[in-house]
Amino acid sequence: MSGVRFEQRGRITELRLDNPAKMNALTVEMLGALSAHLERIERDPAIAAVMLTAEGDRAFCTGADINGWGDLTPAEFARHWVRDGHRIFDRLARLSKPTLAVLNGHAFGGGLELAAACDLRVMAPKAALALPEAGVGIVPGWSGTQRLLRLLPEPMVKEMALFGHRIKADRALACGFVAAVDEDPRAAALALLERAVTLSPRAVEVAKTMIHAAQGEDRAAMVEALGSAAIAATDDRAEGVAAFRDKRTPDFSGK
Structure with a gap:
């Protein structure tokens, strides 16, 4: 047990x-x-x-x-x-x-x-x-x-x-x-x-991350997690992945 x-x-x-x-x-x-x-x-x-x-x-x-x-x-x-x-x-x-x-x-x-x-x-x-x-x-x-x-x-x-x-x-x-x-x-x-559990799961997750970063709970990882989450939603990230898979030069739009 x-x-x-x-x-x-x-x-x-x-x-x-x-x-x-x-x-x-x-x-x-x-x-x-x-x-x-x-x-x-x-x-x-x-x-x-x-x-x-x-x-x-x-x-x-x-x-x-x-x-x-x-x-x-x-x-x-x-x-x-x-x-x-x-x-x-x-x-x-x-x-x-x-x-x-x-x-x-x-x-x-x-x-x-x-x-x-x-x-x-x-x-x-x-x-x-x-x-x-x-x-x-x-x-x-x-x-x-x-x-x-x-x-x-x-x-x-x-x-x-x-x-x-x-x-x-x-x-x-x-x-x-x-x-x-x-x-x-x-x-x-x-x-x-x-x-x-009635609240937005993503909003709760990000709020917890921000609070922990402010308090020094694994601050470096928290900052990078927030930055990575923001960049993951961009067109540039999608273009970068697609270009890598297509073996071509990416055409970044800045969006």
Whole structure:
């Protein structure tokens, strides 16, 4: 079992972390499944939005399963575990479709970093956020000291990473990290997503790209993607492709 379930609900895809016995801690298999699902979602025009949820009600995700990295050499830990996690979380953050994490329970360590990679978050009142890595002798490795700083005040990140404190739902809402705190966060998330899927998919995609570029989320690729999208709609692009195929000199019109 991969530990990540894929369920289609109309134009909304639900990705559900399914490792409740370990409070949905992320395993190597779960990371691989998440990566594959994200690739499938990106390429499927029938999917308009993504909801990331978790099985059970104790935790959304308590981070990386220590059995997955505890015995790795320093080189393996840095080169593979950390980089693979970054690659997959970056893929989620840069998905062209709107994403929403449902924090039905605690989001700790890698679980908080996973939630931060989504566009919006909805949180249960009993849930809490934390960066507990220092308690097991490591540091946040999947953007907890980077992307998270764009979403939470620096003192709040330090409070979690340096002092071991947990952030409750009311504080997460007050600082804008979550869009809503609700006794039924999944229902609240669905209401937000059902509105999102009525909007123009292309307009939403471009707006997300522009917002991310302004915030520094893979800015170079975002700028080139926007430029490439604009040039792809021109007559010159069509003429250039046709001339290449016909083995002739293109006659560009500037249109």
